[in-house]
Amino acid sequence: MTQSKALAYHQSLTGALEQAQWQSLTRRGALRTAVVAAGGATVMLTGPALIGYRSAMAQDFAGPVDVLNYALTLEHLEYTFYRTFNQQFSGMELEMAGFASIVRTRLESIEAHELAHVDVLTDVIGQLGGTATTEMMYSFGVTDVASYVATAGVLENLGTGAYTGAAQFLIDNDDLLTAALTIHGVEARHASYLNVLNGTSPFPEAFETALTPAQVLEAATPLIVGAMPDTGTGSTANDGGTSLGILAAAGAMGIGAAALAARRRESRSDEQAMPAGV
Amino acid sequence: MPALHTLFLEAISEERAHSVSRRTLFGSGAKLVAGGAVAMAAVASPAFARVAAAQDFSNDIDVLNYALTLEHLEYAFYRDGLASFSAGLFEDGVYDNLVDIRDHEDAHVVALVDTIVSLGGTPVAEAVYDFGYQNVAGFLSVAAALENTGVSAYDGAAAAIENVDLLNAAGTIVAVEARHASYLNFVNGDDPFPSAFETPLTPTQVLEIATPFFVQ
Numbered sequence: 001m002t003q004s005k006a007l008a009y010h011q012s013l014t015g016a017l018e019q020a021q022w023q024s025l026t027r028r029g030a031l032r033t034a035v036v037a038a039g040g041a042t043v044m045l046t047g048p049a050l051i052g053y054r055s056a057m058a059q060d061f062a063g064p065v066d067v068l069n070y071a072l073t074l075e076h077l078e079y080t081f082y083r084t085f086n087q088q089f090s091g092m093e094l095e096m097a098g099f100a101s102i103v104r105t106r107l108e109s110i111e112a113h114e115l116a117h118v119d120v121l122t123d124v125i126g127q128l129g130g131t132a133t134t135e136m137m138y139s140f141g142v143t144d145v146a147s148y149v150a151t152a153g154v155l156e157n158l159g160t161g162a163y164t165g166a167a168q169f170l171i172d173n174d175d176l177l178t179a180a181l182t183i184h185g186v187e188a189r190h191a192s193y194l195n196v197l198n199g200t201s202p203f204p205e206a207f208e209t210a211l212t213p214a215q216v217l218e219a220a221t222p223l224i225v226g227a228m229p230d231t232g233t234g235s236t237a238n239d240g241g242t243s244l245g246i247l248a249a250a251g252a253m254g255i256g257a258a259a260l261a262a263r264r265r266e267s268r269s270d271e272q273a274m275p276a277g278v
Numbered sequence: 279m280p281a282l283h284t285l286f287l288e289a290i291s292e293e294r295a296h297s298v299s300r301r302t303l304f305g306s307g308a309k310l311v312a313g314g315a316v317a318m319a320a321v322a323s324p325a326f327a328r329v330a331a332a333q334d335f336s337n338d339i340d341v342l343n344y345a346l347t348l349e350h351l352e353y354a355f356y357r358d359g360l361a362s363f364s365a366g367l368f369e370d371g372v373y374d375n376l377v378d379i380r381d382h383e384d385a386h387v388v389a390l391v392d393t394i395v396s397l398g399g400t401p402v403a404e405a406v407y408d409f410g411y412q413n414v415a416g417f418l419s420v421a422a423a424l425e426n427t428g429v430s431a432y433d434g435a436a437a438a439i440e441n442v443d444l445l446n447a448a449g450t451i452v453a454v455e456a457r458h459a460s461y462l463n464f465v466n467g468d469d470p471f472p473s474a475f476e477t478p479l480t481p482t483q484v485l486e487i488a489t490p491f492f493v494q
Binding site for chain 2: 106116175177183203205
């Protein structure tokens with residue numbers, strides 16, 4: 001696959017997002033409202049019937065390759081994130097920040113999962129005759145262990161919402177749908193665990209909020225700063241960035257910046273408070 | 279068109295095989311929990327053998343009743359268990375989270391019943407169950423088995439759903455089941471996410487796990 005095609009894919013995402021971001025500037029305060037509207041779909045589930053819930057974005061993808069590339073875009077982001085910060089922060093630093101020693105193992109396990117997701121999605125897209133999007137350069141705004149773990153929580157909850165919202169686009173491909181759901185469940189497991197580490201409820205709602213591609217990309221795109229250098233061996237940028245994307249992601253999940261900061265402060269020793277042997 | 283997704287399945291199957299053998303190498307094989315769901319996931323189930331769900335259900339109402347059968351089981355489990363154990367018997371915070379899980383299962387039951395009725399179907403009723411636990415540790419172990427099985431059940435049945443709205447709704451439930459499963463594995467001292475991929479189970483496999491809980 002060529003770098004230019006991957007770049008073109010991301011540019012098309014970015015283009016789609018510029019509009020969303022422009023809109024979000026004018027309704028930043030209303031972002032919550034938008035989420036409430038998305039959440040409203042979920043609320044309907046608890047109403048008379050499950051029928052009637054539908055994401056408005058059924059026309060978002062031209063076919064399964066597009067859906068899988070959408071998923072792959074997020075998996076690249078996640079894998080790079082864990083690879084970068086598992087390398088940057090030692091187990092000792094995690095413990096110094098108040099996390100039990102097992103947390104290091106768990107974060108490595110999550111990294112391995114995201115890599116497996118990247119590999120599988122890339123393989124399948126290729127086998128379907130498509131062009132798999134590649135890893136980009138990202139800026140996550142992580143400054144310390146606490147913000148690493150807090151950001152991980154945001155990314156996993158975002159990923160869960162993304163798969164929840166996108167699974168419907170694979171309804172005509174039973175096996176792809178099933179396969180996507182087997183990834184979806186693991187993202188939800190990660191999200192649950194990271195919420196525990198961050199001192200928030202592992203399962204805040206009875207029904208997951210399905211996020212539309214527009215919502216997800218609005219949150220994720222600010223984290224993508226550009227294509228990898230042509231050498232393909234460039235390191236990932238993660239410094240000098242702002243937390244804007246993360247805050248947008250948090251906003252997309254109805255989490256205020258203040259709550260995010262509070263989480264960071266609280267992200268001590270939650271796992272230590274849990275049963276021994278974890 | 280050649281079987282496009284068989285390729286996907288094979289690729290994932292391969293990944294799973296790798297991760298299973300890696301786990302074995304590290305000597306941290308899945309613990310046997312009540313019901314054996316985890317063991318099944320790790321060992322017995324051909325991970326991506328074509329899900330048999332499509333021919334197991336004649337329509338969406340069947341799928342919803344299958345899900346409802348499991349949700350009834352889960353809700354009754356938490357309702358009765360939490361009524362019989364006091365909060366002080368659990369580690370800090372665990373009881374409150376179990377209350378949330380109980381309420382989620384209740385919400386799933388209500389939503390599924392309403393939907394089945396609105397589709398003109400007849401929702402299955404709650405049955406009588408015996409979960410066989412003797413104490414809090416046993417209760418938590420069964421809880422994890424139920425939740426992990428629930429995730430696999432939804433993943434195995436989703437492809438049988440024909441209505442896109444119902445598929446979306448099922449997706450919003452299965453993610454929450456996976457969150458529960460992760461947490462309960464954690465509370466039991468097990469890996470919250472033992473594999474990079476969930477294992478879909480067929481209704482036959484799920485019923486094998488669940489049937490012993492039903493009192494006839």
